[in-house]
Amino acid sequence: MPNDSNGSRIGRRGVLKGAAAILATGTFPAIHAQEKPTLRYLGTAVNQDKRIAEKFQADTGIRIQYVAVTTDEVAKRAVTSPSSFDLIDTEYFSLKKIVPTGNLIGIDARRIKNADRITPLFTKGEVGGKAVGDQGTAPKKVMYLPGARATAFATGPTQFMTLIPTVYNADTLGIRPDLIKRPITSWAELLNPQFKGRASILNIPSIGIMDAAMVVEAMGLHKYQDKGNMTRAEIDLTIKTLIEAKKAGQFRALWKDFNESVNLMASGEVVIQSMWSPAVTAVRGKGIDCVFQPLKEGYRAWAAGFGIPKTVSGKQLDACYEFINWFLDGWAGAYLNRQGYYSAVLDTAKARMEADEWAYWMEGKPAAKDIKSPRGEVLAKAGSVRDGGSYEQRMGGIACWNAVMDENEYMVRKWNEFVAA
Amino acid sequence: MTPGFPRLPRARGALHPWLQALPFTAVFAMFFLVPLGLVVMVGFWDFNEYALIPAFTWRNYGKLLEGCSRLNEYGDPCVTVSTYLSTLRFALAAWAITLVLGFALAYFLAFHVRSAAMQTLLFVVCTVPFWTSNVIRMVSWIPLLGRNGLVNQTLIATHLIDRPLDWLLYSPFSVLLAYVHLYTMFMIVPVFNSMMRIDRALLEAARDAGASAWQSLWHVVVPLSRSGILIGSIFILTIVMGDFVTVGVMGGGQIASVGKMIQVQTSYMQFPLAAANAVVLLLTVLLIIRGLTRVVDIRKEL
Numbered sequence: 001m002p003n004d005s006n007g008s009r010i011g012r013r014g015v016l017k018g019a020a021a022i023l024a025t026g027t028f029p030a031i032h033a034q035e036k037p038t039l040r041y042l043g044t045a046v047n048q049d050k051r052i053a054e055k056f057q058a059d060t061g062i063r064i065q066y067v068a069v070t071t072d073e074v075a076k077r078a079v080t081s082p083s084s085f086d087l088i089d090t091e092y093f094s095l096k097k098i099v100p101t102g103n104l105i106g107i108d109a110r111r112i113k114n115a116d117r118i119t120p121l122f123t124k125g126e127v128g129g130k131a132v133g134d135q136g137t138a139p140k141k142v143m144y145l146p147g148a149r150a151t152a153f154a155t156g157p158t159q160f161m162t163l164i165p166t167v168y169n170a171d172t173l174g175i176r177p178d179l180i181k182r183p184i185t186s187w188a189e190l191l192n193p194q195f196k197g198r199a200s201i202l203n204i205p206s207i208g209i210m211d212a213a214m215v216v217e218a219m220g221l222h223k224y225q226d227k228g229n230m231t232r233a234e235i236d237l238t239i240k241t242l243i244e245a246k247k248a249g250q251f252r253a254l255w256k257d258f259n260e261s262v263n264l265m266a267s268g269e270v271v272i273q274s275m276w277s278p279a280v281t282a283v284r285g286k287g288i289d290c291v292f293q294p295l296k297e298g299y300r301a302w303a304a305g306f307g308i309p310k311t312v313s314g315k316q317l318d319a320c321y322e323f324i325n326w327f328l329d330g331w332a333g334a335y336l337n338r339q340g341y342y343s344a345v346l347d348t349a350k351a352r353m354e355a356d357e358w359a360y361w362m363e364g365k366p367a368a369k370d371i372k373s374p375r376g377e378v379l380a381k382a383g384s385v386r387d388g389g390s391y392e393q394r395m396g397g398i399a400c401w402n403a404v405m406d407e408n409e410y411m412v413r414k415w416n417e418f419v420a421a
Numbered sequence: 422m423t424p425g426f427p428r429l430p431r432a433r434g435a436l437h438p439w440l441q442a443l444p445f446t447a448v449f450a451m452f453f454l455v456p457l458g459l460v461v462m463v464g465f466w467d468f469n470e471y472a473l474i475p476a477f478t479w480r481n482y483g484k485l486l487e488g489c490s491r492l493n494e495y496g497d498p499c500v501t502v503s504t505y506l507s508t509l510r511f512a513l514a515a516w517a518i519t520l521v522l523g524f525a526l527a528y529f530l531a532f533h534v535r536s537a538a539m540q541t542l543l544f545v546v547c548t549v550p551f552w553t554s555n556v557i558r559m560v561s562w563i564p565l566l567g568r569n570g571l572v573n574q575t576l577i578a579t580h581l582i583d584r585p586l587d588w589l590l591y592s593p594f595s596v597l598l599a600y601v602h603l604y605t606m607f608m609i610v611p612v613f614n615s616m617m618r619i620d621r622a623l624l625e626a627a628r629d630a631g632a633s634a635w636q637s638l639w640h641v642v643v644p645l646s647r648s649g650i651l652i653g654s655i656f657i658l659t660i661v662m663g664d665f666v667t668v669g670v671m672g673g674g675q676i677a678s679v680g681k682m683i684q685v686q687t688s689y690m691q692f693p694l695a696a697a698n699a700v701v702l703l704l705t706v707l708l709i710i711r712g713l714t715r716v717v718d719i720r721k722e723l
Contacts, residue, residue: 240494
């Protein structure tokens with residue numbers, strides 16, 4: 001018995017000693033550290049594809065947890081609760097609100113392997129060597145920070161980037177050619193009385209006003225100095241045009257949510273409206289003819305990118321950089337290009353796409369064989385051509401960028417007047 | 422009607438009732454008074470694109486009322502007034518319809534259905550739609566009422582109309598329809614509850630005294646259901662006054678509502694403006710409820 005009790009005492013001591021040893025050498029925390037971190041990825045549902053997260057986890061072991069909210073809500077959370085996410089995917093125009101708060105840190109370009117291969121559209125505002133429209137919050141204006149912790153933008157390229165581009169595109173009007181039955185070539189058609197009660201405009205004030213400005217300019221009512229930064233008089237004029245159209249019954253509805261625009265178009269309630277490229281793809285996916293119509297006045301462009309909040313550090317921060325580097329490395333870029341978006345580093349994406357896919361999506365050539373979405377649905381039959389043509393044609397046709405105006409508060413108030421009219 | 426609380430006999434050991442009331446008071450303070458106080462406070466703050474600036478300014482209230490002293494160039498009142506009027510119109514219309522409908526249904530359940538089992542069954546049937554989500558019940562109207570929807574197709578097929586009726590969807594009609602569909606239950610329940618507590622002998626007495634069916638309805642049932650009607654009315658009016666989802670979905674985003682205006686302001690981080698707006702909305706709703714409780718003294722009735 002004494003032996004037994006002795007033995008058990010040693011046993012107990014042994015366990016305690018062992019535990020102490022584990023604590024002392026730090027073996028225990030090390031076990032934890034080997035577990036890969038989880039990144040909370042704040043963004044809009046449009047960019048958050050389940051397969052991208054799955055592929056990234058398979059490649060690196062890091063788990064991505066999507067937090068999907070609306071464009072406005074992304075900016076709001078970045079300003080009000082930067083600790084609620086580890087990685088943000090936000091639009092460049094929101095930076096005007098976010099950067100002054102100091103809630104994002106400058107991303108160190110030296111840690112981004114493909115930083116110098118990011119398309120010059122972002123770094124210089126050029127496509128194919130030619131400058132594109134820079135009205136509004138063009139990415140090149142808000143691309144760089146003078147320091148890692150700066151709260152104002154740098155005037156030229158620096159080592160610190162605000163956002164690393166994820167996806168971007170140029171938006172135009174979506175139409176139902178089967179119901180319109182004639183060519184549409186101008187933004188002015190949105191308010192053409194011919195489409196009375198069958199038109200729609202998006203009800204996100206900061207973007208809707210830009211579409212309206214494209215229309216006002218196309219109608220020859222006014223030439224804006226900068227559609228992305230209107231004067232009060234210009235806002236008044238733009239809203240007045242919208243109110244008069246609304247009172248005349250031009251609009252069937254105003255949409256705010258991506259799916260609403262799909263339903264309006266697919267049900268035939270609306271034949272011409274502001275639209276986003278994946279929404280057009282979704283309508284076509286239902287077997288309904290819908291065209292993302294290139295217009296002679298050009299496109300309204302938008303771009304989104306990854307930013308890192310100041311609250312992230314250590315392993316989480318490393319994981320953020322790992323994800324961004326992985327994202328630019330080609331697989332994700334190819335995936336996005338196949339959905340009709342454009343990716344930040346074109347060369348790496350090209351390497352991951354079939355030659356016929358690249359020719360269809362990026363070079364504007366007729367499809368050599370059926371073009372499929374990443375999920376395998378046929379998006380375009382062999383022989384068809386992408387609307388808007390090649391990358392150069394489409395992105396080279398940018399007229400303005402999504403923006404936050406200096407007179408934003410006034411604009412929102414006037415927009416509410418439009419909705420109430 | 423005497424104003425204020427009825428006088429209770431003075432409690433001995435004055436601490437006890439306070440302690441008993443404490444938990445609920447604490448909850449009430451934490452989740453109602455403090456947030457409300459914050460809203461009122463933020464309504465006086467200043468703000469810019471990305472920050473709230475603690476201050477005391479009437480600017481937000483000024484902005485709300487800007488241009489409200491005259492009609493605008495289209496002959497409409499300013500955006501705040503026209504938005505409030507639009508919301509009030511919906512609230513009153515939804516209230517009137519749900520009141521008539523809710524009262525009729527509750528009356529049927531309470532006085533025409535004889536067996537208690539049948540009453541319970543029918544009452545549960547009334548609540549069945551509530552087993553699905555609010556939004557789904559609302560959205561399910563869209564394929565029905567659309568330009569190429571079931572209703573229009575049927576009307577065209579039966580040659581009652583030759584082109585689709587556009588006003589069925591994305592119109593004040595569809596908004597009101599959704600309100601009535603979604604909220605009539607909130608009227609039925611309290612009115613039914615009041616009616617079930619009416620002593621049936623009173624109705625017999627009315628009949629014996631020679632009252633017609635309408636007379637006993639108007640002079641006996643309606644007065645005795647007052648508290649239920651009042652509670653139902655408060656439900657309907659407050660819900661509709663604060664709504665922004667239904668009016669957004671069913672109105673196709675083209676119809677203004679106060680809730681929508683506040684939502685747009687918060688999404689653009691104009692929190693002080695939204696807070697000021699919320700305070701005005703709250704005062705409006707309180708005024709309405711005050712008006713209603715002057716007609717029916719709810720404390721006395723319950």
